[in-house]
Amino acid sequence: MSQAATDKPSSPEPKRSNGFRISRRAFLGVSGAAAAVVLAVVLALKRPKLAEPIETQTDSVVAKQDLIPTSCLNCPTRCAILVRKVETTAGKTKVVKISGNSASTYSEGKCCSRSHVGLQVLYNPDRFPYPLVRKAGTEKGRAVDYENDFEEEDWGGALDRIAERLTSPDKLLILQGLNTTSNEDLIRRFALAYGAQNLFDEEGLETAADRKGKMLADGRLDSGYEMVAEDGTSTKYILAFSSGIVESERPLARNLRLWGKLRRELPNKTKVVSFDPRYSVTASRADEWLPINPGSEGAMAMAIAHVILSEGLHDADFINDHTEGFYGYSTLARTQRFSPESVSEISGVPADTIRRIAREFAQSRPAVAWSGEAATSWPYGTLASHAIYCLNALVGSIDVPGGIVYQQQPPYAAMPTEGLAITDTGITFREMADLLRKGAIDTAIGFNSNLIMSVPESTEDGKWDKVLKNLFYVHIGPAKSEMAAYADIILPACTYLEDWGYESAIPGSGYAEARIKQPVIEPRDGSRPTASILFDLATRTPLSAPFGPVESTSETFAEDFAKYRTAPLMGWDDFKNTGVWKGNSYSYRNYAFATDSGKFEFHSDHLERLLNVGLPGEGTDYPLELAIYRPVLEIRSGSQNFPWAQEMYLVMHGRGWRNLVEMNRETAHEHGVGEGDEVVVESPYGEIEGEARVVEGMQPGVVSIATGQGHFASGRFADGMGMNPNDVIGTEYDEESGQPSYFSTRVRIRKA
Amino acid sequence: MANWSMVIDLDKCVGCQACSLACKAENNVPHGSPYEHKRHHDIFWHKVIAASEGEFPSVNTQIIPMPCMHCDHPPCVNVCPSKATYKRGDGIVMQNFRRCLGCRYCIVACPYGARSFNFKDQKDEEYQRPDLPEDLGLSNEGHIGPWPYPHRTRGVVEKCTYCFHRIDQALENGEEVGSKLDGHHGVLPACVEACPTEARYFGDLDDPNSAVSKLLASRSFIKLREEMLTSPKTIYLPR
Numbered sequence: 006m007s008q009a010a011t012d013k014p015s016s017p018e019p020k021r022s023n024g025f026r027i028s029r030r031a032f033l034g035v036s037g038a039a040a041a042v043v044l045a046v047v048l049a050l051k052r053p054k055l056a057e058p059i060e061t062q063t064d065s066v067v068a069k070q071d072l073i074p075t076s077c078l079n080c081p082t083r084c085a086i087l088v089r090k091v092e093t094t095a096g097k098t099k100v101v102k103i104s105g106n107s108a109s110t111y112s113e114g115k116c117c118s119r120s121h122v123g124l125q126v127l128y129n130p131d132r133f134p135y136p137l138v139r140k141a142g143t144e145k146g147r148a149v150d151y152e153n154d155f156e157e158e159d160w161g162g163a164l165d166r167i168a169e170r171l172t173s174p175d176k177l178l179i180l181q182g183l184n185t186t187s188n189e190d191l192i193r194r195f196a197l198a199y200g201a202q203n204l205f206d207e208e209g210l211e212t213a214a215d216r217k218g219k220m221l222a223d224g225r226l227d228s229g230y231e232m233v234a235e236d237g238t239s240t241k242y243i244l245a246f247s248s249g250i251v252e253s254e255r256p257l258a259r260n261l262r263l264w265g266k267l268r269r270e271l272p273n274k275t276k277v278v279s280f281d282p283r284y285s286v287t288a289s290r291a292d293e294w295l296p297i298n299p300g301s302e303g304a305m306a307m308a309i310a311h312v313i314l315s316e317g318l319h320d321a322d323f324i325n326d327h328t329e330g331f332y333g334y335s336t337l338a339r340t341q342r343f344s345p346e347s348v349s350e351i352s353g354v355p356a357d358t359i360r361r362i363a364r365e366f367a368q369s370r371p372a373v374a375w376s377g378e379a380a381t382s383w384p385y386g387t388l389a390s391h392a393i394y395c396l397n398a399l400v401g402s403i404d405v406p407g408g409i410v411y412q413q414q415p416p417y418a419a420m421p422t423e424g425l426a427i428t429d430t431g432i433t434f435r436e437m438a439d440l441l442r443k444g445a446i447d448t449a450i451g452f453n454s455n456l457i458m459s460v461p462e463s464t465e466d467g468k469w470d471k472v473l474k475n476l477f478y479v480h481i482g483p484a485k486s487e488m489a490a491y492a493d494i495i496l497p498a499c500t501y502l503e504d505w506g507y508e509s510a511i512p513g514s515g516y517a518e519a520r521i522k523q524p525v526i527e528p529r530d531g532s533r534p535t536a537s538i539l540f541d542l543a544t545r546t547p548l549s550a551p552f553g554p555v556e557s558t559s560e561t562f563a564e565d566f567a568k569y570r571t572a573p574l575m576g577w578d579d580f581k582n583t584g585v586w587k588g589n590s591y592s593y594r595n596y597a598f599a600t601d602s603g604k605f606e607f608h609s610d611h612l613e614r615l616l617n618v619g620l621p622g623e624g625t626d627y628p629l630e631l632a633i634y635r636p637v638l639e640i641r642s643g644s645q646n647f648p649w650a651q652e653m654y655l656v657m658h659g660r661g662w663r664n665l666v667e668m669n670r671e672t673a674h675e676h677g678v679g680e681g682d683e684v685v686v687e688s689p690y691g692e693i694e695g696e697a698r699v700v701e702g703m704q705p706g707v708v709s710i711a712t713g714q715g716h717f718a719s720g721r722f723a724d725g726m727g728m729n730p731n732d733v734i735g736t737e738y739d740e741e742s743g744q745p746s747y748f749s750t751r752v753r754i755r756k757a
Numbered sequence: 758m759a760n761w762s763m764v765i766d767l768d769k770c771v772g773c774q775a776c777s778l779a780c781k782a783e784n785n786v787p788h789g790s791p792y793e794h795k796r797h798h799d800i801f802w803h804k805v806i807a808a809s810e811g812e813f814p815s816v817n818t819q820i821i822p823m824p825c826m827h828c829d830h831p832p833c834v835n836v837c838p839s840k841a842t843y844k845r846g847d848g849i850v851m852q853n854f855r856r857c858l859g860c861r862y863c864i865v866a867c868p869y870g871a872r873s874f875n876f877k878d879q880k881d882e883e884y885q886r887p888d889l890p891e892d893l894g895l896s897n898e899g900h901i902g903p904w905p906y907p908h909r910t911r912g913v914v915e916k917c918t919y920c921f922h923r924i925d926q927a928l929e930n931g932e933e934v935g936s937k938l939d940g941h942h943g944v945l946p947a948c949v950e951a952c953p954t955e956a957r958y959f960g961d962l963d964d965p966n967s968a969v970s971k972l973l974a975s976r977s978f979i980k981l982r983e984e985m986l987t988s989p990k991t992i993y994l995p996r
Contacts, residue, residue, distance in 0.1 A: 102782050104951065115953040121778035251771040258953055265769040265954030289818045290771050296814050637773050648788035649778055652799060656772040657807050657818060662791040669813055701809065702816040726791065 068094045074106050074584025076508045076520040078185060078501035079119040079126065080641040081208060082256040083508040085109035085520040085585050086116050086123070100127055100502070100525050105258075108585040110235075111510050111518045112258040119257070122640055125647040126500050127529070131485040131720030133497035134530040136163035145474045147465050149490035149718050160533070160541075163494055167479050168545035170448045174200035174426070178437065178446045181206045182453035182482075183642045185522055187506035187567050188535045190420075191552070192452055193430060195539050198551035200426030203446065205437045210459050213433060213744035215381040218390025221608050221741075222398065224599030227412040229256075229512025230373050232263040234406035235590055239271050241407070242369035244309075244362070245279040245287060246302040246393050248377025252286045253635040256513045264290075276369065278362055280305055280354070281379070282632055283667075283709050284702020286657060295362070296704045299630045299748055301352040302380035303389030303615035305359070306396055308348035309374075310338040312363035313399050319367065320401030327596045327605050328398060334607035342616060351618045353704065371407040372400050379632060382748050385614045387741035392615060398605050404594050410515035411597070413588055417507075417519075417570045420553045435743030438736070441472045450479045452535060453498070454488045455643025458716070461734040461745050464691045468736075483532060486644055490718035498535045499528035505536070505563035507571050515591030519574055521584050522567070536563035619751070621706020627688060627751035629672070632709045633730045639713030646720035655711060658698055664711040664727040665698035666754065672706060673699045676754050683757035686710070688733040688750050694757050695728045708752060758846045759934070759961040761919055762990040763949065764969045764978070765822055769956035772820035777803050779951030780824075783920060793876070800873040802917040803948055822957070824948060825850060825871040825917035826981065826989030833863035833872065842914075848962075848990055849919050857913040864914060868982045869989075872916045919959070920946035935960030936968040962990065 069092040077084045085106035092098045103123045107114030137155035139145075144154075158166075171177065179196050181189065181204060189206075196204045219228050233239045248254050251264050267275040277291040280302055288294040297305060313319050314335050324331050341347060345356035345363075352359075366372050374396035381390040402408030422428070432440070440446050460469050473491040480492035483500045506522035528534065540562040543551040557565040568577050574586040600606045621630050638650040645651065652661040666684050678684055680699045685692050686708060695710070703709060715729025737746040780786065780803040789799025802824070809818040831850045833842050841856035842863055852872075864872045923944050927934050933943030936958040942950075949957040960967035965974075972978075972994060980989045 104779075105953075112953070115955075116775070116951075117953050118773045118775040118778050121775065121782055121951070124782060251773070261771060261773055261953035262955070264771060265956060268768050268954075269766060270955075284816050284818065286772055286820070289816075289820070294814070294816070648790070649781055652789045652794060653774050653777055653805070656774055656805055656820065659806055661789075661794050671813070701811060701813045702818065703813070705813070 068092050073523065073525045074108070074521060074582070075502065075523050075525060076584070077103070077116060077120045077123060078183060078508075078642065079122060080255065080257060081183060081511060082112075082117075082258055083186070083511070083520065084112055084116040084120060084258045086120055087584070088123075088502065088525045090525055098526060100124060106584050108583045109518065109520065110587060111514050112256070113262045115258050115262045117258040117261055118637060119640060119650075122638075122647045122650045123502060125649055126483075126640075126642070126644075127502045127526075129484045129644070129646055129720065131646055132483050132530060132532070133485070133489075133495055136160055136497065136531075137492075137495040138163060138166065139493045145491045146470055147490070147717050151485060151718075155495065158494075160531075163496060164538070164541050164545055166494060167450070167542060170477055170479075171199065171542075171546050175202070176445065176447045177201045177203065178440070178449040178476075179204040180449060180451035180454035180456055180488075182451065182455050183207075184452050184535065185501060185504060185506040186508045187522070187563075187570065188452070188504075190570070191536055191539050191566065194420065194553075195543065195551060196430045197425040197427055198543070198548045199546065202427060202430055203432050203437065203440060204430045205432055205434065207454065207456060207459065209434060209742075210745060211378050211382070213742040214383075214386030214739040215376055215378070215390045217739075217742035218376070218381065218387040218392075219394045221387065221391050221606065222394050222600075223403070223605055224601075225411055227512050228409050229412055229514070230375055231407055231410045231513065231515055232260070233266050233271070235516070236406065237271065238371070238406035239267055239275060240371050240373050241273065241275055242366055242372035243275060243277045244366050244372065244374045244396070245277065245281070245291065246306065246374065246376045247281045247297075247379035248287065248375045249285050249634065250277075250287045250375060251290060252637045253639075254375070254377060256511050257637070259513050276365065278365075282630075282704040282707045283634060284700070285634065286637070289657070289702070294702075295354050295358060298351060298353045298618060298620055298704060299379065299632050299707055300383050301348070301618045302376070303383075303385065303392045304343070304348050304618060305352050305354065306374065306389070306392040307338050307343040307612065307615060308345050308352075308359050309363040309366060309396060310392070310399060311343045312345060312360050313367045313396075314339050316364070318364065319399045323398065323401035323403065327403075327598075328607060329600070329602040329604040330607040330609065333609040334395065334612075337609040337612055342613065347616075351616065351620065366396070367400050370400055371402045371405055373397055373402050373408055379634070379748055382739075382744065382746055384737050384739055384746045384749055385611075385617070386739040386744060386746060388612055388615055391608060392612060395607055398607070403605060404596055406593055410512075410591055410593070411595075412510065412512035412515060413517040413591065415509055415517045415519040415571075415586060415588060416573050418572050424551075433743030434745055435738045446476065448477045448479075451481065451488050453482045453642060454480065455486065457487045457491065458643060458729060459731065461731055461736045461747065461750075462690050463729060463731040467691065467732075481535060481538060484644055484646065485718055485720045487716060487718050496538055497530070497532040498538060499524075499532040502526070503528040503532065504534050505567045507567050517588030519571060519586040521571075521580050523581060534563040536566055619749070621704065624751060627753050629668075629706055629708045629752050629754065631686070631688070631730065631733065631748070631750050631752045632707050633712050633734075633747055634709060635713065636711050639711070644719050644723065645713055645716055645726075646723040648722045651722055651726065654714070662726050663696065664714040666695045667698045667700055667703060667709040668707070668754075669703040669705045670699050670701060672703075672708070673697065678754060678756060684754050685757050686730075686733055686752050686754050688735065688752045690735040690750070691733045693728040693730065693732050708754060760848050760963040760990070761827070761924070762848070762960065762962040762969050762992060763824060763827075763919065763946070764958040764972050764992050764994060766956045766958075766972075766994045767819065767821065768994065768996040769954040770820055770822060771954055772805050772807065773953060774805050775951045775953055776822050776824075776948035776957065777801065777805055779947040780917070783947035784918075786915070787875075787877070798874075798876050800875060800915055802873070802915065821993070822948070823869065823871065824991055825919070826869050826987065826991045827919060829988035829990060830986060832866040832868065832985070832987060836862040836866040838862065845921070849921050850916070851918060851921065852914060852916050854910045854913045854915075859912040859914065861914060868985045868987060872914050874914050875911055878911050920948075923947070938968045938971060
């Protein structure tokens with residue numbers, strides 16, 4: 006801009022003396038003046054450039070400010086938030102800030118760092134402006150070119166094309182990524198009305214084994230760690246089995262808030278002990294970090310049970326009154342192979358330490374054993390989860406304040422079941438993989454799906470790449486993503502900040518909490534709510550009353566549905582104003598287990614499999630173990646096209662815009678790798694290249710890589726940053742739950 | 758006049774970086790890019806750093822949130838040739854963008870790396886913030902400081918202001934400012950308000966009843982690089 010340079014007054018022209026005769030004094034004067042001109046010019050050029058003249062910028066007068074209660078959707082915790090929106094007299098509207106909503110007691114009005122990124126989710130420059138239809142003959146996958154591979158289509162035309170494909174319910178696969186609870190209800194409802202059995206919820210990729218192991222014991226899917234009860238009773242001892250309580254475990258914002266309480270605000274500071282191969286944020290914040298070999302967490306849980314049972318430290322009252330199968334479990338746990346000495350050999354934790362931790366755990370009640378993804382994402386993951394969960398029962402931490410509680414659900418208005426084609430829908434990951442391998446699926450619809458980034462063997466020409474290329478795939482989501490790169494039709498759904506809906510609190514608090522979702526601005530560009538898309542799709546297919554008693558139109562369906570379902574909670578206007586509904590206080594000691602026996606069941610079948618742990622260094626071809634982890638700023642909707650999240654991605658390393666191949670100094674030395682070297686991580690399934698990071702806080706023989714990077718079609722701030730560790734992870738399944746086992750792949754490294 | 762101070766409890770902090778993000782949103786601080794990241798050209802008014810020590814398995818990593826320390830004896834003010842940076846009566850160290858020459862002496866002088874230089878124009882629609890008040894002019898008398906955040910200025914140094922605009926506005930409206938220990942609080946800087954673990958406290962150091970004074974009286978505390986005689990007013994409670 007030149008205004009800045011010209012508004013600086015320049016020095017007057019120096020006066021010349023007559024003719025060519027210049028006196029010495031005049032000469033000095035001339036040169037002095039010239040120097041002054043040069044200086045003035047230099048200063049003028051050096052002046053900061055302004056984007057536009059200051060005077061024109063003072064017309065921004067705020068006409069209206071709103072603080073809109075809604076809820077976040079950057080991770081499954083779905084916290085209540087307040088969104089500040091400003092409108093100027095010039096008619097400009099902008100959403101400028103997101104903060105926690107103090108009406109929510111669930112996380113005490115706090116939200117985590119992910120919530121703030123919501124602004125960039127809303128104003129993501131790589132959102133789709135209109136429905137897109139793939140041109141014939143273009144290639145799907147990594148080679149995607151959004152500009153040239155797709156052509157614009159109007160909403161009606163795009164929906165007609167999808168409806169044409171909906172001919173056989175058995176051949177349809179519905180993929181559900183991270184969606185608003187109300188949209189999840191609608192997607193499920195649509196599947197039931199249409200008769201589609203094959204609905205895969207991508208949350209199951211991470212949590213299926215963990216949930217299954219817990220369900221074996223108590224028959225329920227809604228158990229959570231309470232940490233601090235409403236009356237202030239707190240957990241006194243937390244044993245974290247590779248769980249990132251303060252970085253990735255849900256409900257994150259609640260965990261963070263209560264962590265602050267447990268550490269300093271309540272009397273008698275809670276002791277936290279972390280078993281983890283990696284010095285994670287949680288391990289670094291815990292009182293004790295005990296490095297452990299990957300995959301030996303389940304065996305460790307059994308060794309702790311061994312000590313508790315041998316020394317008679319268990320809660321006999323709870324076990325006698327409310328459990329089943331204790332004898333078999335106790336007999337197995339007390340065998341020599343689960344003794345601290347034996348488990349010490351596979352876990353790498355000294356036997357004396359195991360004994361000490363077991364005693365502390367049993368004697369500081371309420372104590373909880375918290376299983377993390379890294380402990381349960383194994384071929385025997387369900388068993389590991391079960392073994393860890395049983396420790397809670399041993400010390401009587403089930404359904405007591407500060408222990409395990411069962412989440413209550415808000416009493417939403419019921420949806421009648423008549424007219425539905427089927428009564429249940431949902432498949433495991435293994436079932437989905439089998440269906441696709443057999444070619445039983447020809448059409449897939451993904452709602453915010455992020456499948457290709459999160460499955461094992463996600464490489465180009467890997468099996469998922471091929472499978473997805475052969476499907477007719479409809480992607481429903483707001484912005485560019487890897488799944489959109491495989492789409493035949495892309496429908497731009499609006500983001501969670503432009504949508505109507507409701508959210509239920511996930512397990513943690515015990516008492517129920519519902520949060521509203523309401524648009525802070527009208528859907529940007531041409532995007533539409535998921536609810537409207539489903540409504541329009543239903544009217545194009547011969548479904549009878551798919552959405553029950555809700556009378557509505559396509560435009561208002563999202564709001565009408567949320568209004569109908571939440572009517573029993575509170576008045577709609579009240580709900581819109583406060584944003585949060587809270588249920589009755591939780592009542593403890595109901596012991597309402599949903600098992601066959603009606604009691605908490607200890608299972609001991611196959612638990613000895615937990616001892617079959619492959620140790621680091623074993624096997625000459627692939628001597629290292631690969632452990633992935635999820636940093637706090639991995640936005641769980643699957644996109645990472647958010648510069649705020651990118652630039653401070655790895656807080657422990659002070660690095661952003663990438664992930665790193667992290668390893669112990671000793672391991673790095675053995676492989677001739679130094680800090681900052683480019684290294685290749687290689688497995689039988691593929692290889693990836695990344696920057697080495699040499700650290701002390703890592704079990705030797707383990708290589709650790711953060712997930713969430715390695716995008717190739719998500720937009721300008723995500724593509725080409727870092728690598729996706731799933732590219733080298735092979736497909737193995739947890740036998741019980743069908744969840745992929747992300748941690749059992751072995752790798753080797755070499756310098757690039 | 759108050760003597761503002763921030764106390765950060767390192768035992769509660771878990772490095773989630775909600776503070777850094779809240780600061781970026783509140784103060785309209787531009788985001789960086791991989792290029793800028795590599796050259797340390799990206800602008801942070803607040804940053805969370807991690808410092809590791811020890812050898813496996815006895816490792817210790819401190820996660821330290823770093824706003825400006827708002828020193829009582831700020832070296833940046835001493836070296837500024839144009840009086841662009843100055844200390845207000847209430848102890849907040851300010852930066853006047855209009856006076857700043859961009860010489861970056863202050864960045865060299867600051868022992869905490871709390872200052873950033875703005876290397877780039879902000880042309881984006883992204884940084885048009887209609888809600889922020891207009892520029893308050895060149896005067897640096899009293900508490901009037903720079904308020905040019907509706908646009909950004911290339912070639913000047915930027916820094917944390919303890920969200921002085923929130924404090925000033927609250928005092929003008931007769932609202933309370935600062936943290937309390939009973940769960941309630943007055944108006945707070947954005948990072949303090951956003952902290953999900955409530956590890957941060959803000960208040961008046963001269964008021965013995967403020968949360969910050971009480972915390973400092975009840976626990977041992979550390980000031981970073983005290984040997985530099987800067988006397989920082991962002992104070993840490995160790996684990």
